[in-house]
Amino acid sequence: MTLKHSHNDQATADTCHFLGTESFVTTIAEDIEKSESPRTIAITGYWGSGKTSCLAGVYKKVTATSPAEITNNKQEQTGKYTGIWFEAWRYQNEVSPIIALLHCIKNHFSSSKKFIDGAGKLASVSVLGALTVLDGVIKQATGLSGFSKISEIGEKYEKDNLMSRLAADQINDALTKAVNVLLGDNKEKLVIFIDDLDRCEPESAYKLLEGLKLYLSIPNCTVVLAIDQQQIERFLQKQFINLMSERKSEIDSQYSYLGVEYLEKLCQEAYRLPIPNQKQKSDFFISHLKLLFEDENGSTVIADLNEILKSYDVLPANPRRLKMISNKLAGYLRKVDGSNVKGVINENCSLFKEFNNIIEPKRSESFAAIALIISSLSVSYRRIYESIELRADAARDIFDFVTSEKGTNYSTPSSAFYELNKDHRTTDVQAKYEHPSDLSIFKLKPLFDEVTGLHVYTQSTPKTISEIMHQFVNYFNHNQVN
Structure with a gap:
């Protein structure tokens, strides 16, 4: 697909770019x-x-x-x-x-x-x-x-x-x-x-x-x-x-x-300054993502993301980070654009072979959600992103983290989750005030929830999601499938 250059961090006076x-x-x-x-x-x-x-x-x-x-x-x-x-x-x-x-x-x-x-x-x-x-x-x-x-x-x-x-x-x-x-x-x-x-x-x-x-x-x-x-x-x-x-x-x-x-x-x-709600963040993000596409090939991914963001409040309230995530996601889609996902039907294509376990239309929705997750991790939670690049099962730790008791092994300095010091198992993040730059809150939690998370929504498994995320990062970073 054809995409325009990335957004810069320049402020704008145009109300269409405001965050609510x-x-x-x-x-x-x-x-x-x-x-x-x-x-x-x-x-x-x-x-x-x-x-x-x-x-x-x-x-x-x-x-x-x-x-x-x-x-x-x-x-x-x-x-x-x-x-x-x-x-x-x-x-x-x-x-x-x-x-x-x-x-x-x-x-x-x-x-x-x-x-x-x-x-x-x-x-x-x-x-x-x-x-x-x-x-x-x-x-x-x-x-x-x-x-x-x-x-x-x-x-x-x-x-x-x-x-x-x-x-x-x-x-x-x-x-x-x-x-x-x-x-x-x-x-x-x-x-x-x-x-x-x-x-x-x-x-x-x-x-x-x-x-x-x-x-x-x-x-x-x-x-x-x-x-x-x-x-x-x-x-x-x-x-x-x-x-x-x-x-x-x-x-x-x-x-x-x-x-x-x-x-x-x-x-x-x-x-x-008012804190934007879920819809305002989603509209801001989707509008900036659309501006990066010069053709219609990204319409499916954007439509899938639009639906996902209606169900899951996973975006930060910081407009700078929203632009960065849209830039990162567009960058991924330049290389991993969904045609690879369609190609998994071909037995000779090893990229994202785990997608064979996911039926359409949930397959394309999974791809869109994983692209969003990887982009968000890369911008806001870099240690987790790096662990996913190194290990095919690393993302399974995320599923465990969002449901674990506070004070487990994720609270040690060596953990990729160490900076995330809010209790994500017992704290209702939505009920608390939101600092738009607070990186100690794991905003992606709803996508990994044991009851309503992505693996439930797409009828896949945490193991499948984890392996796909690993493949995604390595294909983009190293142009190879591990």
Whole structure:
């Protein structure tokens, strides 16, 4: 079968690629529209849960354009609001990250087509003056002369719009008026989207948050942060403890709450990214898998997988991992595409001879399920995957693992199941909250269940399933049948 190239890990602003968060994105966009500024909104969620794509989706909702930093295609924003996209971790080594953000704001407006005349120059004195005020704020933030030496090109703007003397406590007033000029008559707010703050070092994250409070708490500006809330709270707590230590102040239990309280004070609203349900994960996975096929030869496998995923909740909630599994599965199907399975009827074909024990249509369904299992193991449970490559009976250990008492030989460090520390025999995984990147939960458990598992569904045996999985991996990795 013919397949396209694999998916990359780039976030997207297109709602068709969201993992059940279309309504969530719309709600945040409506909050921005209906609420008064200044306002700071947080989109919170675990690493890998899709915060960047949601942030980009909100950006597209309010600006009618996807972020150029994601699409590599800069377009003029046509929505009601002007959006600034800022990837915080790229600037974490700056002495003051807020300066980098202010530069991004200035660069956005200074390069805007609506301000450029036919000769390629800024056409408006007011705009030039407003940009000069931004320059002054940047100088102030860097500890230079600030507003005391605003260049001549901004003097008229200063005289018309600002008090003759600008002091430090008038920075917000100056920025408010400058941003109003830059927004123009057809834009209502400046919306700043900050991504990857939780990837920064604690000190850098704290400096940027402090800068937001000092410089951008202005009436025509809304800030939207995409963060792992728990991670940021830990960063802030660590930063506050360090500050107390430097001041030789007493550190007691109250400081464990400072990070939480600081973030609550900064963010007027926090939206928790919803955990996708079984259907949303399946739809996301199947849609990405379909995009990798250039012909119809994969339709049978995809149809089989679609049915399997209706019955078995075995996919992670992490969109990055779902893309990786779809890439891996497509890669397997380039080489082991199901025609091999049909060929087992021929006695001369030794590949997957164990499939002779499975009757159609369950044979093709088994192939699809095993392709999914192998792909998932390769991405998320590599030690188990490697054991299956080495031993034809290794997958039988999986059947035993999901039904064994906790504390058996699978809890030793040498076991391929050692990292899977949840009790899969007595714990109802579906009833517990789901961390999208929690690899200690064996998500494939339902496919190996002794009552409802794949071997029951396909009327095969654990021995048959195990041998097929072994053949599958070795044919792909070594182009041979053991």
